[in-house]
Amino acid sequence: MSAIAIPFATNQKRGINRLKSVYPLRTLVQQDYLDAIQAASEGKPVVWAMINWWEGDIPLKAMGLNIVYPENYSALMASSGCAEVFLDAADSDGFPSHFCGYGRTTIGYSYRMMTELKGMIPPEVPLGGMPKPTLLLGSGLYCDARFKWFQALARYFDAPQWCLEMPMMGTFEATEPDLETYQIKFLVKQLQDFIAFLEKLLGKKMDWAKLEELIDLAVKIHDTNWQIHELRKTVPGPMHSIDFWSSMPAALFFAGDMKLSLKRLQDMLAEVQSRVNGQIAAINYTERYRIVFAELAPWHSLKIFDNMAQRGWNFVYESDPYHAPRPPDLSKVSDPAEKLARLCRNFIFNVYPFAIADNIANPITDTYLRIAKSWKADGFFLHPLISCRAATANLRSVQYLAQKRLNVPSLWAEGDIIDKRVFNPHDVLNKMEAFEQTMDHNRKIRKSNGLDW
């Protein structure tokens, strides 16, 4: 990553006060990649999976499969500074340059692996790379690219594919009385089909007891994770967005051993709680502004958050679709497939009642407005991505409605998750002072309107 020149002192102490408990969590995902390389070398199957919000992760883990996540791995490649060569390779093979940065990186990686290197892992990549996939598991949830790009990978790999389903619909259509019943029926059948497919592919049966054990662990992981982020409502904010992004694989796709993940998340909960008790902030400076980040970070330029912390900007919440919600009560459900279906469906539909109450048709937009209120945000940092429709499409709505309804302004900083050539950190840093004045002004208006922050 190229060094960022900042318009204020560089010899200051570090801006962000990192949680110590985050580092053991981060190693879990690193170990997953190393394990996948080891598995491939032993002739064992390796799955490339899209982030699927647990619908596929848990059955795959119950079948004992090694999984790597190209979206996550592309972010790793971006942060290690080696992604551009793969972006260029995808372009050269005919894929438009405005496509998903993760997708282009993975396509370029696959192209280079299968065309230039005859099946070998590109040597320039971090953590040993991703071995050739035995299965490509796409997901229809959140964005079209996440099943279309895996379908496109067929030009490099003859690996079998599967596309997971998850209903996504408008807020007000979700009030139909029989909706939940037939959605669960649909999801259970999809899961049964997926498991039958895995059994056929691997030539072995699903261990249903193991599956149920992992679902129960998933519920505990999500509950612990949810408790951590509830504590972040405290002033000053005890945990920075950087620590969320470093630790999120534990709850987002259950990186590593799930029992170990749970233990380490419990450690994190204890550390965050102790910071709350001691009124210790996530930044080493006085918290002047509480910022919510939407949606996906510039993985190549994370240093900028330290610079912003030095001005008292504390990022108190972020990237909501990457957060696991409080899990539903599954104690009365006996069928493991239905348990999993309900756990996953809850991720999408738990926010709908709030959106209906707020009369906002887009539940994600509504969620960000609720977050601004609950986490007492002074401002949004909105990061529209040149290559990601899903994480960008509703940001203007968030900006417009947050200002209109809550007097919470937004800093608009265009960029990309992978391609650092389209993100200008200097521009962001130069905008900070003016945006602080905007936040100060809006804070006065909120208080005059009787709001409590």
Added chain:
Amino acid sequence: MTITRQKGLTLAKEIYTDRDKCVRELRKESKKIVGYICLYPPVELITALDLVPFRVFGNMREPITAADQVSTTVVCPFLRSIIDLGIKGKYNFLDGIVGAHTCDIGAGLISQWRDFVKDSPFTHVVDVPHTDNPSSVDYFAGQLNSLKRHLEELAEMKLTDARLIEAVALHNRQRQLVRDLNDLRKPESPLLTSVENLEVMVALFSLPVEDGNRLLEEVISEVKERKDKSAKKKARLLMWGPVFDNTSLYELIESTGASVVIDDTCVGTRAFWADVKSPYNLNALAQHYLVDIKCPRTYRQSKPFETNRNYDKDLDSRFNYIKKAIADWHVDGAILQSVKYCDTHGYEVPNLRHYFDTLGIPSIYIEHDYSERSLASIKTRIEAFMETQG
């Protein structure tokens, strides 16, 4: 309904030029007009409830301005154009709008419509599964039942089996007539230009189904009687891609001496290749829209539960209907067009071009931003492509 004294191709051009004229007249007669986006909201349900379906397009000539307040620039400009027109009040003749989860941005558009377009008393978005297996069809049928119930409230009437059967029959008749119209471009000298064809198609999406069918019958009769046969074309082309609702691109191609003789686009043949199968009910509609319409938005495999995948076999299973069209319409080359930021179509392009290569069909990919000004640079590329065709 008496729309105008014009008939056939003249009428089609008139409606193409002034799309909402007819439905505004119908609204004066207390008809309710229901806009719909993309191909996936079943028009049969709208027709069966005595509502008038009106396909919502953008406007390539209208700069996008109002949409900037609520929509970012890195999403489909076609959909941005629609929300722009909505906010500006240019769809104020609609009594409601129905969308579908054909793509993420398309589904989100209906939410935006509800939140930001004034006078939008009725909105509904249908969730469409991404796969076409039997449980997905069942789920989709449930979604159509939700749409039916909501439309019944708008129409203030219950949908009967008899009404649905009648509506499906009318729309199936339209599908057959469109296929008959397409056949008129099979001869060595096509009887109908691609520009005329698009004008007819856009008109169909702007009229009640009975009027659309009458228009098609008139056009087919008129074209069959043409005395002045056009010259043999320099090249016979297939057009592939998402929505293109403006004749400008076709005019540009025709100006090079080539002709688009068949298409696989969502303003062209895509909704019309297959009929809804009997018995006509919600399950049949779900099957038709999710399985029979071949849009890249749906994930398809050569066979379900496939554990031995083969790239070429997979491509053939997904695109062999295009291979048949190439043979039936004697196609020499293919133009793949897509609006910028369309993920569902864009990811297909390298693989589809590979498929065309295996068929010996030269192809070109052009991308536009859904504005007429973007066509200037495309003209040069198409001319160069035509040069390579000799």
